[in-house]
Amino acid sequence: MTPFGPGLWLFDGPPVMGAAGFQFPTRMAVVRLPDDGGLWLWSPVALTPEIRNTVDALGAVTHLVAPNNLHYKFLSEWAAAYPDARVYGAPGLTEQVAGTAIHATLCNEPNPAWGGVLEQVLVRGNRITTEMVFFHRGSATALVTDLVQQIPIGWFSGWRAVVARLDLMTAPIPSVPRKFRMATTDKTKAREDVQRILEWQIDRLVMAHGGPLTANGKKALTEAFEWLIR
Structure with missing residues (x-):
């Protein structure tokens, strides 16, 4: 666990296996909500005994968030361990795929439970x-989660290292x-959304697949999306 600001903690989980044998580093963020002290979990990692004990010491888990339709692998085990927590999934993530009930689909309107804390x-x-x-x-x-990455050079080896370098997963900057650039078929909508993100007063940046930045987060995001917004 790494404290990352007032009421915000980061947890690095075990690597997860992806397609073609690629293993990816994983990271979870935990936010304490001020109204009831409940914990909001973003992109849950594997629920190890050590992580569970540390999270429990922070407070009661009340919200479990899968921020896209790819980051659901450990959602069901957290939901089973914390049956009173509400589960939220990104559009496109179904209960059949997630393996657990999804109480609400995420949209641009923040849930009232965290609206004053998170945009x-x-x-x-x-x-x-x-x-x-x-x-936050x-x-x-x-x-x-996945749209911006900076996996450390040396994480992959052999041909996977070559693919990761060409794909910019291991680029020198976030x-x-x-593959996500090529899959952006509606650049107009994507550009509108990214521009809204860049209106935030961002200082720090947390990526699920890459080291966190403690400063210049907006600059890093602006450079990462330059291909889209220029």
Whole structure:
């Protein structure tokens, strides 16, 4: 666990296996909501005993969030462990795929339970995923799941390292992987959504697949999406 601002913590989980044998680093964010002290979990990682004990020490888990239709792998085990928590999924994520009930689908209107703490924008127009990007006001932190990545160089080896480099997954700065760029079929909608994100007063940046930035988060996002908004 890494404290990352007032009421915000980051948890690095075990790697997860993706397509073609690619293993990806995983990261979860936990936000404490001030009204009831409940915990809001973004992109849950594997529920190890160590992580569960640490989360339980922070408070009661009340909200579980799958911010896109790819980050659901561990949603069901968290839902089973915390049956009183409400589960939220991005558009396109079904209960059959997630393996658990989804109480609400995320939209551009924040849930009243976290509306005063977090803002959100749904990035549309991508054939691979529809992702909800969040902004934690108290720490000026943007939370991005797959649309922007910076996996450390050396994480992959062999031909996978070559593919990751060409795809910009391991670029020297946070970048939108080429596969997501090519899958952006409605650039007008995507551009509108990204421009809304860049209106936030972002300082810090948290990526599910890449090291967190403690400063210049808006600059990093602007550069990552330059191909779209220029």
